[in-house]
Amino acid sequence: MVDDVPAGGHTAAVVADRFDRLTWRDTYRQSAGLRELVEELTERHEHAGDLLTDAFLAAYQVRPRLREHGEMAPSRLVNHRIVAALTESPDFAELRRETAGDPYAAAMAVLAQAAALRRMLERSRDAQEEAERAAGGATTVADVADVTGAHRRAALALAAAAPGIGAEARNAAARAAAAVREEAALMRAWGVGPAELERMPFDQRARLAERLRTGRLARWAELIGRFRQMADGERARRVENATGELVGVTLGDDLARVIPAELANLGLPKLRAVFAARYAAGELMLYESQGERATGRGAVIACVDTSHSMYEAGPGGVTREAWAKACALALLDQARRARREFVGVLFSSADRIRIFRFPADQPAGVAPVLDFAETFLGGGTSYQTPLSAAAELLAEEFEDAARARGDIVLITDDECDVTEEWTRGWHEAKRRLGFRLFGVAVGAPRAAGAGSVLEALCDNLRSVEDLTDVHAAADLFRVI
Template sequence: MAGGERARKVENATGELIGVTLGNDLFRVIPSELANLGLPELRAVFAARYAAGELMPYDSQGEQPTGRGAVIACVDTSHSMYEAGPGGVTREAWARACALALLDQARHAGRDFVGILFSAADQLQVFRFPAGRAAGIDRILDFAETFLGGGTSYQRPLSAAGELLEKEFDDASRTRGDIVLLTDDDCGVTEDWMRAWNDAKHRLGFRVFGVAVGVPRVAEADSVLESLCDNLRSIDNLTDVQAAADLFRVI
């Protein structure tokens, strides 16, 4: 799925309309195409053209670029992540698979990748995969298989991610990194820490994507997870790989 999204990814966000193109983006299909759905005899034709990517959506151009700094996946490895969901897939397995797909995404984009495994405040392990070096299979397996257990703390892994992006900015003047927080929990942070976190986001221009794994719906608006993330989604069905497709279109 991630590879497919990368293949159809565009650098510009939706903006000024510049014409009509071919594709299967239903959100941008021109009205005359959608009108065919109202005619029973043309629905099969519409479905065939959709499958072939031959519908006519509006073409547009924008000015919002994707990230250029490091991609950092913060993966919750607390005990609750090992609870199995539909199809027998555990939250931890889904989160690791997503993190490995993000590693692949970063490699294709020529961006550094960092995997941060976390649980309780005193449990943290960092795996770095610089863009200019080969990602050794042993190191990848260590990242995929290391288990910490215990509770959940957001401050420690996110502070570590912020420090890495700060160093990247100091060393290479790179901003616009992306942090992806994969967790099934919601835990508190201090007000002082939150102020420092927001200051760092403003200074370095990084984005934070939250993925609530195995949670039926996105956390309430007053939750810590909601306030930490610029973009938050819930993954309820762990067998549906398309549930996180948009993540790979914007990172």
């Protein structure tokens, strides 16, 4: 259906219904960035507000449609040419895959194109002035001769600016697509799904995006994404590449099912005696098939060291804290897929601890996830405080829901002592609740050495020296 052309021609290049226009007005009201941009451009270009409306709708609509050149008011021919150049650019289709139907993303695309839109308007200044002069003689659409003449003169003036406009439009669409794609990837890396974003108010989403783009959280996104990709692959491997359908690990002395991390101990002379002792006691970590799986599975608890030394960066620029928390967030995903509760325990000195609980039957929510990621306690290192807290949480779960066999992952870069009395209580809790303790020594090989406290406490222990390597923890996601 073709719109009736009003007297003097249309002022909007993109065909829009009242719902589209309402969406624009609502987004404009909520976005301080859009309001500031309109105010700035309008000081030098009278019809810039209409141009930004068109740019927004072109990105927002599922199938944007531009009016015919001849339907436009001469004063808006420059706007029409700019929007046409944007929609014709090769990257515009990619941009719209992220922005169609999403007012926030469409507004972001407009803001990302601000510098290019400013330059395109400047390039078109002479054409705009000519169009304004030509428009003076065209008072009604019925006056075909005047309208045709006005369009002809304006078109000639635009022709000189067209090459520059086209180049700017291509660059603008590419930059906008990259900016929107980067923010979408950032949200995905932090576990913020499309449904949650759709429900989120505009200003809250803008604040979240700013929070994720700045500070150390921005530097962690790529690492978190790699951890999640690795974990997804390991979950697939444990089902597809093993005999039977493997669902985790158990303890025993069947050498045919010993996990690789245990076998690796045989290659280290200092750990061969440990391997032999575990074999004799029937406590080697073995792959577990579905037929062996117990019905109840307890919580997954990540105890993350946030002492001062965890802030140190390795050769690749990745801090120990970043690696530890990226691993913990991947474990959060692991727990949710298995419908298990996840608990993040941040610790340092004996009196410093923060606990973040993520129940299996509730959405994780981006706010507590970010609070968990951003919290850093500083101070020294104490194993007893976080491990006791973890055991108490598993005991509470066992008493309330009769779920046992939880998994605790202790990620630290330090070695510290534990008392004999505490150790006796710890082993009793393990026997009663049937949980496992996995240890990860990040950037500190001595903490994972033979005879260390970590080695004595953990059922399974690995050392991570290269903090750019997410695969150093791959076996965790096969057995938890």
